[in-house]
Amino acid sequence: MESMKKYLIKGGKPLRGEVKVSGAKNAALPAISATLLAKGTYRLKNVPRVRDVFVMLSILEYLGAKWEFEKDILKIDTSGIFKTEVPYELAHQMRASILFLGALAGGMGEGRVPMPGGCAIGKRPVDFHLKGLSLLGAEVILDHGDLVIKAPKLKGATLILDFPSVTTTENLLMASVVSEGETVIKNAAREPEVVFLGEMLKKMGAEIKGLGEDTIYIKGKKRLKSVEIEIIPDRIEAGTFMVIPGLFEEGEIIVKNIPVHYLETPIQKLVEIGLKIEKVDKETLKIKRVGALKSTKIFTSPFPGFPTDLQPQFAVLLTQAEGISIITENLFENRFLYVFELNRMGADIKVENRTAIIRGPTSLEGSPVKATDLRAGAALVLAGLCAKNTTTIYNVELIERGYENLIDKLKNLGAEITLESKK
Ligand code: UD1
Numbered sequence: 001m002e003s004m005k006k007y008l009i010k011g012g013k014p015l016r017g018e019v020k021v022s023g024a025k026n027a028a029l030p031a032i033s034a035t036l037l038a039k040g041t042y043r044l045k046n047v048p049r050v051r052d053v054f055v056m057l058s059i060l061e062y063l064g065a066k067w068e069f070e071k072d073i074l075k076i077d078t079s080g081i082f083k084t085e086v087p088y089e090l091a092h093q094m095r096a097s098i099l100f101l102g103a104l105a106g107g108m109g110e111g112r113v114p115m116p117g118g119c120a121i122g123k124r125p126v127d128f129h130l131k132g133l134s135l136l137g138a139e140v141i142l143d144h145g146d147l148v149i150k151a152p153k154l155k156g157a158t159l160i161l162d163f164p165s166v167t168t169t170e171n172l173l174m175a176s177v178v179s180e181g182e183t184v185i186k187n188a189a190r191e192p193e194v195v196f197l198g199e200m201l202k203k204m205g206a207e208i209k210g211l212g213e214d215t216i217y218i219k220g221k222k223r224l225k226s227v228e229i230e231i232i233p234d235r236i237e238a239g240t241f242m243v244i245p246g247l248f249e250e251g252e253i254i255v256k257n258i259p260v261h262y263l264e265t266p267i268q269k270l271v272e273i274g275l276k277i278e279k280v281d282k283e284t285l286k287i288k289r290v291g292a293l294k295s296t297k298i299f300t301s302p303f304p305g306f307p308t309d310l311q312p313q314f315a316v317l318l319t320q321a322e323g324i325s326i327i328t329e330n331l332f333e334n335r336f337l338y339v340f341e342l343n344r345m346g347a348d349i350k351v352e353n354r355t356a357i358i359r360g361p362t363s364l365e366g367s368p369v370k371a372t373d374l375r376a377g378a379a380l381v382l383a384g385l386c387a388k389n390t391t392t393i394y395n396v397e398l399i400e401r402g403y404e405n406l407i408d409k410l411k412n413l414g415a416e417i418t419l420e421s422k423k
Helices: 025-034 051-063 095-108 127-135 166-176 192-203 235-247 260-273 308-318 338-344 374-386 406-412
Strands: 005-010 018-020 041-045 066-070 073-077 110-114 139-143 146-150 158-160 182-186 207-209 215-219 228-230 252-256 275-281 284-289 297-299 321-328 348-352 355-360 368-370 390-394 416-421
Touching: 005 374, 018 406, 025 041, 025 051, 025 095, 025 166, 025 192, 051 066, 051 073, 051 095, 095 110, 095 127, 095 146, 095 166, 127 139, 127 158, 127 166, 166 182, 166 192, 166 215, 192 207, 192 228, 235 252, 235 260, 235 284, 235 308, 235 374, 260 275, 260 308, 308 321, 308 338, 308 355, 308 374, 338 348, 338 368, 338 374, 368 374, 374 390, 374 406, 374 416, 406 416
Parallel strands: 018 252, 041 228, 158 182, 297 321, 368 390
Antiparallel strands: 005 390, 005 416, 041 073, 066 073, 110 146, 139 146, 182 215, 207 215, 252 284, 275 284, 321 355, 348 355
């Protein structure tokens, strides 16, 4: 179905001012699912109010939990959980619903989770998840499109991942903290959101060593307890805002609440491209453009490499840089769909397999375009801010999956952006 909501952006006007980064969606989602591991009341601070979070909460509610926002605290009460089947209507909206597989196995000993379908950025299979959970002693079968997991007794094991997959590592952490004995996860993901989940589980009573390294050691516990925890800032949202000054001659903005340590690689790229970055305080940076931008090469890879979730936004920046830039996407096979939209706006980008070749600088011209996924949508917003005249972005529901208050934040910086929704 065609989307009803669209953004209209009158571009070309430099943005100025300050913007504050919200909590990380990709940390909030595993944290919400982890509340199944110990029945009780949880208080999560700094949870972004974005669509994916609300879908995750709707699933929890369906299973029997209660939740409410009290100012900036999300209270979740899982003491009344009685169901273990995740409904397709909710699960299909979000691939991260696969996190319920590990959480239900660990917390309830069983679960039924719809097998995620493909999505616009690629096939995204779940074989690593299934292999790891099976090695911990769970039985998983596919029944009518659902993954049915039975895990009455999980037992620690050595798990060697084929690839340091983020949600696989998260699922295996959630299952292994309640497994009997010791688990070792090798070739584990090192993403800050994985470390965050591990820290939450430690607070809940788990024994975990090696978070943020490629081997994680877990000693299983019989019982965990509910906790209070603050979600880390969203490094992808931060990186998206940090690109903005580069889109304008003499552009300059201040970004607050930046998780600087999680963004070393993208920050280094911004410097290479020619932006000036000044530290205002520990978590606040002033980003400025002085003069022409330089082309560069970007390879996406697992943390601490350049994040695939910032690749489309940086591509927009590189349309403004002098010379030829090359982006190689190593994680998802279909993550260049936005390129065709950018080219309609006047960009000069060629895609060859996993590589995009960007020739710049090109001046962008407003046009109707369509978001193909969350980060592609964010890239089109950036392109719209930079382009002459009006850009209309369709399918913005995809952008709302992961950016909290994007319109207000951009308006505060002086952008002319409006949301139109047809009834
Ligand atoms: C997470 C993030 C997503 C980000 C991605 C990569 C969440 C909720 N989502 O997604 O925003 O873009 O990390 O940083 O945190 N793979 C398999 N089999 C599996 C699992 C993964 O082949 O069972 C492959 C994938 O197709 C992909 C690679 O492994 O090529 C890495 O994907 P993965 O780290 O699992 O991404 P997600 O956890 O889905």
